[in-house]
Amino acid sequence: MLLKPIRWESFPRDMLKIQAGFALFGVAIALMIRANLGTGAWAVLEVALSQIFHLTPGTVTVLMGFLVLSGALILRERIGWGTLANILSIGPWEDLALASIPSVKDNLPLQISMLLIAIALMGLASAIYIGVDAGAGPRDSLMLAIKRKTSVSIRVARGSIEVTVVCLGWLLGGPAGLGTIVYALLVGPSVQLGFKLFKVEPHREIDSGVEDG
Numbered sequence: 001m002l003l004k005p006i007r008w009e010s011f012p013r014d015m016l017k018i019q020a021g022f023a024l025f026g027v028a029i030a031l032m033i034r035a036n037l038g039t040g041a042w043a044v045l046e047v048a049l050s051q052i053f054h055l056t057p058g059t060v061t062v063l064m065g066f067l068v069l070s071g072a073l074i075l076r077e078r079i080g081w082g083t084l085a086n087i088l089s090i091g092p093w094e095d096l097a098l099a100s101i102p103s104v105k106d107n108l109p110l111q112i113s114m115l116l117i118a119i120a121l122m123g124l125a126s127a128i129y130i131g132v133d134a135g136a137g138p139r140d141s142l143m144l145a146i147k148r149k150t151s152v153s154i155r156v157a158r159g160s161i162e163v164t165v166v167c168l169g170w171l172l173g174g175p176a177g178l179g180t181i182v183y184a185l186l187v188g189p190s191v192q193l194g195f196k197l198f199k200v201e202p203h204r205e206i207d208s209g210v211e212d213g
Helices: 009-037 041-053 055-073 079-098 108-131 138-150 156-172 178-197
Strands: none
Touching: 009 041, 009 055, 009 079, 009 108, 009 178, 041 055, 041 156, 041 178, 055 079, 055 138, 079 138, 108 156, 108 178
8 A cells, every 4th residue: 555544633733733844845945046046956956947837936846746756656655645745735835935035136145044044944844744754755755765676775865866856957047056055065964953853753764865845
């Protein structure tokens, strides 16, 4: 069975909690985009595709989530209701935040602050929604499926996906930059700090996962 069982007794509380995490995650992505210093790997590709197809970045995030999930399902990876909630929720929250946050250029202190705040929020958001334990996000699901099918390490599976995505996004004109490197270096410690603050104990198989959105 590919769908993990739902814990109905805690579902309403879990849904509220997971949506809070998704909202923070969407705001974090929007802050990175508006800071104009470079974004995380997936946002690089999604912004590039949004410009090519004249869609909002959040819409592309949703569509990309379903595409990535399809790959994970083909590889027979189990998912939970949180996986579907992840796909359907983060994109709309991202678009809502993008509509409210102005684009900032030629103001490096503010841009750096926005980038660092975004990375901090992403760590907190990840801890909140992973802590619900309702299923890995689509990108983590694909990572786990590749690990299971190929026997490579989590780091190799995740790294291969991230490098491929950011290179493709950059070639398509996505917002890769110094901020992309800063994000790659700091998001792991940020997520780890979020886990400590919220006392989250993730499953060992996703412990090395860094980003899912």
